[in-house]
Amino acid sequence: MKLIKTFVFTAGIAVVLTSCGSGAEILSTPIENIDAMPLKVSELTEAEKQNWGHLDLIKDTIPGMSVDKAYAEIIKNRKGETVIVAVIDAGIDIEHEDLKNVLWTNTKEIPGNGIDDDNNGYIDDIHGWNFLGDAYDEQLEMVRIIAKGDKSNPQYDAAVAEYDEKYQEALANKQRYDQIYEMMKNADEAVSKHLGKEVYTKEEVAAIESDNADVKQAVTMLQNMYANGLESTTEALEAIKGGVDYFSGQVNVNLNKDLKGRTTGDDPDDLTDVGYGNGNVMPSIKSESHGTHVAGIIAAERNNGLGANGVANNVQLMSLRAVPNGDEYDKDIALAIRYAVDNGAKVINGSFGKYYSPHSDWVRDAIAYASENDVLFINAAGNEGVDIDTVAVFPNDAIGTGPEVSKTFITVGALEPKYGPNMIAGFSNYGKINVDVFAPGAKVYSSTPENEYKPMGGTSMAAPAVAGVAALIRSYYPKLTAAQVKQVILDSGIPISTKVIVGGDAEDVRPFGGLTKSGKMVNAYNALIMASQMK
Numbered sequence: 001m002k003l004i005k006t007f008v009f010t011a012g013i014a015v016v017l018t019s020c021g022s023g024a025e026i027l028s029t030p031i032e033n034i035d036a037m038p039l040k041v042s043e044l045t046e047a048e049k050q051n052w053g054h055l056d057l058i059k060d061t062i063p064g065m066s067v068d069k070a071y072a073e074i075i076k077n078r079k080g081e082t083v084i085v086a087v088i089d090a091g092i093d094i095e096h097e098d099l100k101n102v103l104w105t106n107t108k109e110i111p112g113n114g115i116d117d118d119n120n121g122y123i124d125d126i127h128g129w130n131f132l133g134d135a136y137d138e139q140l141e142m143v144r145i146i147a148k149g150d151k152s153n154p155q156y157d158a159a160v161a162e163y164d165e166k167y168q169e170a171l172a173n174k175q176r177y178d179q180i181y182e183m184m185k186n187a188d189e190a191v192s193k194h195l196g197k198e199v200y201t202k203e204e205v206a207a208i209e210s211d212n213a214d215v216k217q218a219v220t221m222l223q224n225m226y227a228n229g230l231e232s233t234t235e236a237l238e239a240i241k242g243g244v245d246y247f248s249g250q251v252n253v254n255l256n257k258d259l260k261g262r263t264t265g266d267d268p269d270d271l272t273d274v275g276y277g278n279g280n281v282m283p284s285i286k287s288e289s290h291g292t293h294v295a296g297i298i299a300a301e302r303n304n305g306l307g308a309n310g311v312a313n314n315v316q317l318m319s320l321r322a323v324p325n326g327d328e329y330d331k332d333i334a335l336a337i338r339y340a341v342d343n344g345a346k347v348i349n350g351s352f353g354k355y356y357s358p359h360s361d362w363v364r365d366a367i368a369y370a371s372e373n374d375v376l377f378i379n380a381a382g383n384e385g386v387d388i389d390t391v392a393v394f395p396n397d398a399i400g401t402g403p404e405v406s407k408t409f410i411t412v413g414a415l416e417p418k419y420g421p422n423m424i425a426g427f428s429n430y431g432k433i434n435v436d437v438f439a440p441g442a443k444v445y446s447s448t449p450e451n452e453y454k455p456m457g458g459t460s461m462a463a464p465a466v467a468g469v470a471a472l473i474r475s476y477y478p479k480l481t482a483a484q485v486k487q488v489i490l491d492s493g494i495p496i497s498t499k500v501i502v503g504g505d506a507e508d509v510r511p512f513g514g515l516t517k518s519g520k521m522v523n524a525y526n527a528l529i530m531a532s533q534m535k
Contacts, residue, residue: 044417049455050308052417053297053440053465056525057494063419064440065465066525067311070472071302074528080314080475085298085347085467086128086340088333089291091283092319093449094127096292098300098307103127104316106343120342124279128319129339131264131277131332136284137253138261138326141356142166147257155356167255174247181240184225187218188233194218202226254326261326268329271362281319289448291319293456294351296447297464298471307453308445311468311524314475318345323352330359333395337366341373346474346482349467350395351380351460357394364405367397371406374482376474378467379411380459382429385503389431401433408482410470410489414441414462415521423496423512426504428459430515436486437493438515439465439522469524477531484534492530493520 044052048062055064084104094103106126108118116123139147142159150156191205192198194215205222208215222233230236253259262268266276283292299315300308318340322332333350340348348370357363370377382393388411389401397409413435414425425442429435441462443455466489473485480488496512496519513519 049417049443050445053444054309054311057419061419062417063415063423063521064417065311065469065521066523067309067468070525070528074525074532075313075472075476078476080472081478082314082316083312083347083471083474084316084318084343084345085312085349085471086318086320086336086345087291087295087298087349087464088320088336088340089294089323089349089351090288090325091130091281091291091321092128092295092317093283093292093447094281094319096296096447096449097451098304098310098447098453099292099295099317101301102299102310102315102317104318104344120339121274122277122279122339125343126279128281128321129277129279129336130281130321131329131336132321132324133264133277134284135261135263136288136325137249137259138324139256139259140254141327141354141358143255143257143259144327145356145358153358155358159356163255167251170247170250170255174244174251177240177243177247181237181244183221184233184236184240186214187221188237190214190218191222191233199232202231249325261324262329266331268331269359271331271334271359274335277321281321283449286449288325289456290323290351290460291321292449293444293446293454294349294460294464295319296453297444297461298349298468300447307447311465312471312475315468315471318343327354327356328352330357330362330394334359334362334366337363337370337377341370341375346375347467347470348375348377349464350377351458351463353380353382353393353395355391355393360394360396363395364397367395367409368405371408371482374408376408376410376467376470376482376485377406378463378470379409380463381411381413381431381435383414383427383458383460384429385427385505386429387431388429388435389433393429393434396434398434408486410436410466410486412436412441412459412462412466412522413438413516414457414459415439416442420498421500421509423498424500424502424515425457425459426501427457428462430502431517432514433517435516436490437466437518437520437522438462438512439469441465466522469522469527472524473527473531476528477534480531480534485531488527488530488534489522490518490520492526493518493522494526495520 052062053064054067055062056066056069110117111126122129145159208219225236264276266273295317299312300310302309320336322336397406398404414428415438416425439462442457444461445455499509500512502508502510
C-alpha cells in the first residue's frame with residue numbers, strides 16, 4: 001500500500017509516525033506530548049459520560065476515538081456512500097426512536113406474505129433474521145456438551161472438570177449478592193427514617209450523628225458505597241440487583257443441565273438443516289437489551305436531539321438475532337455471518353464469545369467467507385481479563401496463535417474513560433497476537449429497548465465502536481478493500497507507551513504495547529486521514 005502526500009493535524013505539535021508494517025506516514029500528536037500532559041482528575045461531566053468514546057485525548061484528556069473531531073474537521077458536510085452493518089447479537093429494538101431511521105430493509109422481500117420473494121432461503125426477512133425463534137434463555141456451551149453426554153467430544157473432559165467449580169461459584173455469588181442487597185435496603189430504610197426523607201445526599205449522610213447502632217452501621221455502608229463511585233442508594237440497589245439477577249440466571253439457566261432452551265426444531269449439529277427461525281428481529285423481552293445497545297453505539301441517528309450519537313452516519317443496520325441469554329450456537333453464528341455477506345453487509349459486528357465451541361470450524365469457515373467477499377468482521381475480545389493468546393476464545397480466525405484464515409478480522413479490547421495506568425478495563429481480555437486494538441468499552445452510554453438509554457460496559461461495547469469507525473471509512477473511502485480498512489484502523493491508532501494495570505490486578509502492571517498486536521487505541525480522526533492518503 002502506498003500513501004500520497006501527508007496531512008497536518010490541527011491539534012498541537014505534530015510529528016511524522018511510521019505506521020505499523022506498511023512504511024506509510026501520517027501526522028499525529030507525539031505520544032510523549034500526551035504523556036507529559038496533566039491527566040484528567042476531575043469527575044466526568046454528564047455530557048462527557050454520555051459521549052466519552054467520541055472525545056479527543058489531546059483536547060479532552062479522555063481516551064476517546066476523536067469522533068467529534070473527525071466530523072468537525074474531516075467529514076463536515078461531505079456525502080458518503082451508504083454502508084450496511086450487520087449486528088449479530090440479541091434482538092434489536094427496530095422501533096427505537098434513535099434506530100428506526102437507520103435500518104436495513106430488504107427491498108426484494110414483500111412484508112408479511114409468507115413467501116421467500118428473493119429466494120434467499122429466508123421468508124419475510126425484512127430487516128434481517130431471527131435464528132433463535134421464540135427462545136431466549138440458553139445454557140452455556142460447556143453445559144450443553146455435558147448434557148449431551150458425548151464423551152468422544154474432545155472438550156467433554158474439560159467441561160466436566162470445570163462445571164462443578166463454576167456452579168458452586170455462581171451459587172455462592174448469588175447468595176452473597178442476595179445478602180448485600182438486603183443489607184443495602186435496610187441501610188437505606190434506616191437513613192431515610194433518621195432523616196425523615198426518602199431522597200438524601202451524601203453530604204447529609206456524612207453529617208449524621210447518632211448513637212443508634214443500626215443508623216451508624218447504615219451510614220458506614222452508604223459511605224462505602226459513595227467511595228466506590230455510586231451516587232445514590234437507588235443506583236446502588238440497581239447495580240446490586242443486576243448482580244443478583246446475573247448469578248441467579250447462571251444458577252437457574254446458564255448452568256442448568258436440564259434446561260431445554262432451543263425451540264426452533266432444527267438440528268444444531270447439522271449445518272445443512274436450514275430455514276429455521278423467523279423474521280422477527282425484535283428483543284423477546286425488554287431486558288434483552290444487548291443488541292439494541294450495540295446497534296446504538298455503531299449508528300444511533302446523529303444530532304437528532306435524542307439519546308446518544310452513533311459513531312457512523314450513512315449506515316443501515318441489519319439485525320441478526322443469534323445470541324441468546326447464554327452461549328450462542330456455532331451453527332447460528334456461521335449462518336448469520338453468511339446471511340450478512342450474501343445480503344450486502346460490508347461490516348459485521350460480533351459482540352459475543354465463549355470458551356467451548358464444538359463446531360468452531362463452521363464459524364471460521366464463515367469468517368473466511370466474509371474475508372473472501374470483502375467484508376470486515378469486528379470481534380469482541382471477551383470479558384474475563386485473560387490473555388487470549390494462551391486461552392482459546394471463540395469466535396476466532398485462527399486455531400490458537402496459528403495462521404489466520406481472514407485478512408479482515410479485527411479483535412478489540414476495552415478501554416476505560418481515563419487515560420493513564422487504569423485505562424485498560426479490568427474485565428478486558430488482551431493478547432499480543434490475538435487482540436488487534438483497544439477502543440472505548442467501559443461505561444458506554446447508548447440505546448436500550450423502548451426508547452431508553454443507559455451506560456453498559458464490556459468488550460461488547462468496544463467492538464461496535466470500531467465497527468462504526470470501519471463503516472465511516474467504507475462510507476467516505478469506498479474504493480478501499482476490507483483488508484485495507486483493517487490495516488488503516490490498526491496503523492492509524494494512537495500508540496500508547498505508558499504502563500497499565502492488567503486484568504484489574506494492581507500488582508500486574510505491563511506496557512500497553514504488550515497487550516495488543518498494534519500497541520494502539522483506535523482513532524477515527526487519524527483513520528480517516530490515513531484512508532484519504534491511500535490509492
